[in-house]
Amino acid sequence: MKITLLPSALAEPGAALHQYATSFLVNDRVAFDAGSLGFHGAPRDQAAVQHLFLSHSHIDHLASLPLFLENIIGLTESPVTVYASEAVQECLRFDVFNGRLWPNFLDLTSAGVPFLKLETLRNGQVVVAGGMRVTPIAVDHVVPTLGFLIEDATSGIVISSDTAPTEAIWAAANRMANLQAVFLEATFPDELADLARLTKHLTPAQFVAEARKLQRPTRFFAVHLRARLRDQVARELLAHGLPNLEIAQFGTTYEF
Template sequence: MKVRVLGCSGAIAQGCRTTSFLLDDNVLVDAGTGVGDLPLEEMARIDHVLLTHSHLDHVASLPLMLDSVASTRMADNRPPLQVHALPQTIAALRTHIFNNVIWPDFASIPSADTPLLKFVPFVVDERLHVGGKMVDVLPAVHTVPAVGFAVHADKGCWVFSGDTWRNPAFWERVNKLPVQMLVIETAFSDRERELARRSLHLAPASLAEELDQIGPGRRFPVYITHTKPAETGLIMQEIQRFDETPNRANDVRHDIRWLSAGDTFEL
């Protein structure tokens, strides 16, 4: 399985795109602004979108992408684009975006019988089969209902935390998976730790405590995502500092790396 990082920033700025990952050429995980860098022919090949939650930085490109590929999908008689999400996320999209006020309701265009968009609900802990991939829906702790994902591949699992705060249930699941790569958010620096707590995001100090929940003897690369552009440099420094001074008795150090838009991984 190929994973392409289309966007991994916590906000927009020059060179910064918000969260979106393309799995092979047919499954999108979140639909942030990074989707806009895809050529039209690549957008048209996407048949499934997995959404972690309803916040704008994770869904902003979904209505625009549908508009861009609508004529191609209709001309090719393609089935509806399937958007897989929690029921609460689907309700938010229907109410606030695809409501014929902010954007057309593509779930009924060109008709209710042959729509361009189909919403497919899931629940936490469900195992999905999407676009030829097996996907586990993982718990997340955020200001709106949210999830993470574990996507199974030949060499192990690609695991994405989604937007989350302290999350013991996530680690209970992750420690049972053959993780090959973990992508985990760290939105704020420690100087903004109170804002991180209130918005249910991680900062380096809370990230350190979360990584301490990785099971003994387990080691895999940990990629940092969702940093705020104005704080990315400081967040990197603070993470490097805590990881160079482990706080566990067995002197654990993590293989922490920095995610960048344009990165590609083979699993």
């Protein structure tokens, strides 16, 4: 399985690359979140995405969705399937594709072909997509949010962003036969633990406590570091000395 955290900032010479929005691309065909998906590569690269899973309704995970759908019109053999919980679907309908922010792509068609196919995600209910088994697990964030267990024939990964400390996703991850890597959020530095609690995110100390809930050693990749606090969060994460921990690099493809 290969996974890329899609960049969301221009790589200016001499400047650090920052992540402002979240999208993961798995095996080039299945995307998780649409924060930066619609800004990625050429329209043809985006049209290779046949399945898109949405974790929650926050704008850093949704921002480029209207543009992504616009970019791929006429380039795909069949409409992209977008998987979202009922809560996220309600937000798409009333807050995004409402005819003001963007046309109602949920109901419009192009030459009789819908722009997308909407499927409902339910906690714990497996979806088979793009040759993978995807299990959404409810996590704990300020809006309804799902983490994902993703498995193909040879390997498994977990993506959990955004969330506060939880239990269910770790219990499910401990049952995965071939878990290779976990992509977990670490948003705020330890000194902002109050803000993390209020906004239901993790600090580096909480990240490490979450990682220890796994019963087998697994590679951990930290994602969703708040851009303006990135260096501090990264420093604190690495200082905790968790083995197999890396700060995920944008634009890098990891293979498991």
